[in-house]
Amino acid sequence: MTGTFQKIPVATLRASATLASRGGQYRLSAMFANDERKINGCFAIYTIFSSKEEGAFKTIKAIIKQGEPLEFPSLTPIMAAAAWYEREIHDLFGLTPVGHPDLRPLVLHENWPRGLYPLRKDFTPDTSVPEGVSEYLVPPVQGEGVFEVPVGPIHAGIIEPGHFRFSQAGENIINIEAKLFFTHRGIEKAVEGLPFTTALYQAERICGACSVANTLAFVQTVETLAAAEVPARAECLRVLAAELERLYNHVGDIGNLCAGLGFAPGISHGSRLKEQLMRLNERLTGNRFLRGWICLGGVTMDITRDMIYDIKQTLSELTGDFAGVMGLLRNNDAFLDRVNNTGLLPQQAAVDLGVVGVAARASGVDGDVRRDFPYAAYRRLSFSVPVYTSGDVAARLWVRADEAVESIKIIGQILEGLPGGKLTSELPPISAYSTAFGMTESARGSNLHWLMAGENSTIYRYVVRSASYPNWPALTVAAPGNIIPDFPLINKSFELCYACLDR
Template identity: 60%
Template sequence: MNNYRTIPAAALRETAYELYADGQHGLMSMFANDERELNGNFAIYCLFSVGKKMQIIKAVLSENEELEFPSITPKISAAAWYEREIYDMFGLKPIGHPDLRPLVLHENWQTGIFPLRKDFHSKTPIPTAKKDFNMATVEGEGVFEVPVGPIHAGIIEPGHFRFSQAGEDIIRLDAKLFFLHRGIEKAIEGTPIERAFYRVERISGICTVAHSLSYCHAIESIAGVIVPPRAQYLRALVGELERLYNHVGDIGNLCAGMGFAVGIMAGARMKEDIMRVNEALTGHRFLRGMVVPGGVRLDINNQLTTEIIGMLNKLIPDFNEMIELFKGNDAFLNRVETTGIVPRQAALDLGLVGVGARASGVDVDIRRDFPYGCYSSLNFDVPVYHNGDVADRLWVRVDEVRQTVDLIRQILSQMPQGPLKVDIPAIKPYSSGFGWCESPQGNNIHWLMMGENNTVYRLYARAAAYPNWPALTVAAPGNIIPDFPLINKSYELSYACVDR
């Protein structure tokens, strides 16, 4: 996957708009790379889905020219965060971007220091800048602001939400994230790909398998190796277990947004049963230690197979009973129906993925659309709803739980025999490629450029949460603040996935 259409940066807007085709094709990701050591250029990569193919634009800027490029955000809203991050981390300025406030670095980072450039050392001390950060608000008689966060009750990670409100109604929401950005992409530069894997695996606990798979798929694509069939099925098994415990837990967590204790406890209990199986299978409740470059580290035996099937047999009747409780509860339905609507066009414009996209009528699933591993041999449906509200995001998850249970049964019944791993050979330096998978939150995409001796020259990791977070600013207006926990939990997005 390194067939790039290389263009000068000045032609980026025209070329991207042509590919975008008025929204018929989606922008899947956009990122930059410092390639001055290789060819004297910076590069901006744009990944588009064009039908059943992926098209990559590579726009180049010489270090001897003005480090700016025409923004594509005015027409492709999904590019807004990507371009702000490129400006923060590389100092490449998107001309015409409507909102160039810092995204990742916030107000305490010194102007003119760009941490993902190759000439920036990660241990360089950075004095605190203490600049102002202007939140987007609404002014007028009777309008007031409600700040929420960045520190929240419980153990969730920090995020700041600023509501502009008239009476009980939310008029506008502005969100500020990236409070715990860890610099993982910078930290693994020059690291052997096997050692870097362990940091990638820990980008986010709830997406352990997703990040592991995307990273390994990128390595294997560049190296041209085929993972053994048994390893492909074992990877799919842990990927679906990760989806299952997330969806079941997220459905219970949504009930917490309205204080529905029965649903909270039922979801937590069922999630615990799944995570105990995770630990029996991999030695870790978050499924760490299974996926490795070239295949998998652990095998499955008859006892574990029996334990997984037993868990599924117990789960489904309990799960169905919980869902029937929801459907028969008018108070519950009144809270979730027509709450937090994201229309289909907004979902397309923002490039939403996963549950958020499918609940708004966007029929996407990278397991089906760009199959990897053994998924082309498995049968499953992709549930799509059309109201784009909290209720439909709930029903998508409900349907996906049942699909996932069926997929796990298929995987176990079709599991082939054979080796678990192939060796990764020496890879040509500065070759690059993509890896992807469908995480519980949507498609997860990694891009990797190799360095010398099988080291990482540059890794870009785009989790599903990244394009989905901006949807909250569309979903919240028109609702009341007590509904925001419901709206937020209906997406249940990871903070850690963007704080990479």
């Protein structure tokens, strides 16, 4: 994907971002830094804005020249969605967002030494990292009867680590502080200098549940850099993979949501139906997460008539079963009592934080990359984007249920109209230091992958902004005002991913 590109002095970043957003018509989709000192002697701050109304993007590149202070004007005071991006830039590059209201470390924890910035180019794999000692400050909530409840970072289930500190008055949540990034893998650093073909394996493994969405965003970025044409049949098979991934996630997530309130029938049925879909994935590709299917320039394997019959038969059976499960939930007063008006995320908060995907659409924010910025074969398909306005757990549940039905319809269209032709195309040479980005709509929302090419078709800089990244802060808005036993339910309704943060 491309769009307008503006290069500016760093001092004018806030004014330029204000103009680019055009009163909120363009939303902040990503913000990140790049060490370009080997290229032009500068650090750079990139901000990408998107407008679904115009189907367009704007990219601003703010330059910090050699000899200038390593700082930039913070955008957080004028757009809350910038808060995490700027804290991450400060952690990983040592560039200070002047005017940021909360510059506590985000990605780097207390054992990381201050003054060592891992995404600078002079930080190499053999750099010695001494043990750091610092304190992570948590703002206190004071008052009569207020107490704190720490949860995590080690949890009772097989989920990844995250620490939540609740400020409580009785069972009512007053405030929640979330501390994440406990198992950051440094993927963006690890792929520097690698050929695109090798880095694809890292992109495919950022997150198991979003494997197709991440891989597709990565390969589309490389293909944009190369100005490559992907065969029509391959584009359709990519959509098939993406919708199969969305479907098993939504069905499984509905079961997981039932686990948040101990509704055993919903848990069991959700797990059963998800397992049927993942076994279908394995029959089609040899991998339950559909890995290995999407490659640079197309796809690695075709589907046969027998496979098409298998898909249709499996989804036909699942359609009736899934409708029965949803009927079980929609007609259960005790279940509805727990999900209605629980974990409210107001529409304005969703807009201000840049929330994406199911969480946004459940709060009345009508956005979907497949429709607004169509890619692969989506531009030739017909589907609806369900939007609810109540912003509660129930709305996030119903959005998933409706989207699962739409995914089945999309898969049906793909199988009925699958064109013939090649599965892959050759990629033309890629110019060094050219840039591009790709976006896909995962089960959780939009993913954005950005690349700057190095020499000889290698990676100079890779940026991954997963759907969970802008959505995690929304949890701290939705939880207060509820009782603490409802937090697992609220948390599961957002279905946030730890791995997508710890990339």
